[in-house]
Amino acid sequence: MARRGAPQSSGISFRQLNRTLKRGDIDPVYLVVGEEVFLRNKAIEGLRGVVCGEDESNLAFHRIDGKLGKMAEFLDAARSLPLFLQATDRPCQLVVIRSFEPGTAAESELLAEYLDSPVSATCLVFEAPTLDSRRASAKLLTNRATKINCQRIESTAEVRRWIENSANARGFSMAPGAIDYLLEMVGLELQQLSQELDKVKLFAADRESMSANDLEKLLGRSRSHSVFELTDALVSRRAVSAVQVLNRLLDDGEEPVRLLAMVSWVVRQLITACDLSSRGCPERELLSQLGGRWNQRRVIAKAAAECDLGQLEELLVRCSESDVAVKTQRGPGSRGVLEGLCRRICAA
CATH class of the missing domain: 1.10.8.60 (Helicase, Ruva Protein; domain 3)
Known part of the structure; x- marks a missing residue:
């Protein structure tokens, strides 16, 4: 059955959504938001299964690109039912606005009108990794739609x-x-x-x-896994482990040029974290500017706090200068260059 209760702006988790869907409780409008794309996709998949059932024609499912469309188009789709569908008190069609971006004030007024009187036969979903909370449409959806929190799990x-x-x-x-x-x-x-x-x-x-x-x-233990081991050792400043993994990768036939690229990537990440930290950037924003796995970003941020920015920049120059040496030297020559860089990074 469809519900009309006022949602809480704090939202609910993906697990809580599953529990409500198992009870058959479907709200008219959802906001699926958060950096974890897997959870966003699973939330929409769960809503589709309950709303559209076993419909294989896809006539009860509509997906619209939120970056290309306008609010009027989104709401027209929500108000329009395919001919074979009969209006009911329970949602029987799902309209998903993918990668939604809040628009103009005029569009927010259209959204407010719809939220005052949503179509009972439609489940309307706005999906986005993030929203600008200053925009009127974002505020409306946060406060009046059922918000599904799909934040990245950091623990x-x-x-x-x-x-x-x-x-x-x-x-x-x-x-x-x-x-x-x-x-x-x-x-x-x-x-x-x-x-x-x-x-x-x-x-x-x-x-x-x-x-x-x-x-x-x-x-198996894939080569990409070993590359992860190398970056982890460098970020954690474990020189012995870094050199051991480096040599194992080289022995397994990994290209020295690719390994130099990974070493340079670590230095650039440390520079970014060191620079942002020195300017008082909040931790959450700092982590969002880094690459790699989320738990690794925290290690990078912690290591960068103990580094000297000037020294890191010199290391990046050395990485650039080493590019020619690694490409022209074979065997022990390129191996020695890479080992030296790894030790310098761990000592920075």
Whole structure:
């Protein structure tokens, strides 16, 4: 059944949304917002399953690009029902505005009119990674639509629980060591973790619990994983580990030029974090300006706070100067250049 209660601006979690949908409670207007694209997609997928049911014609599902369309177009779609659909007290069509960006004041007035009298047969969803809270349309949706919070999960403990629950939902369990291995391989990105869990599900078949050894046999230690190990060691300033991983990668046939690019990337991240930190940038904003896995960004920020900006900039110059040497020298020559850079970064 559709609900008309006034939503709280603080919003609800993806898990809370699932609980309400299982009860058959569907609100007329939703705001799905947050940096975690996996959760945004799953929220829309859940709404589609409940609203559209087993409709394979897609006539009850409409997706509109929020960057290209206008508010009038969005609301016309919400008010217009396909001929085969009959207006009911329960939403039977889903209209999703992807990558919504708040528009003009006039458009916010149109939105306010719709929110005063939403179409009961339509579930209208506005989706975006972030919204400018100063814009009138953003304020209206935050305060009057049902807000689904899809923020990136930053806590390793929370991601561990998510992995446990996701594995159980797929019909298998994972030993603590297996979860550790998966986190080491993939990091905290839910989309990648979900894809790996799908692979594990095919292998798990009749097993009661998956161990770390099971996952290593299935997923292996990929070269990209070793590259992650190198960047992690550099960011954590563990010189011995960094050189060991570097040499392993070179022995496995990794191109020195690609490894130099990864080393240079670490230096640039440290420079960005050091510069922003010195200017008093709030932590959340600082982390959003960095690249890499979210937990790694925190390590970068912490390491940068202890670095000298001038010294880091000199390191970046050395990385640039090393480019020619790495491209022209083979074997021990390029290896020595890269080892030297790794040690300098860890000592910065």
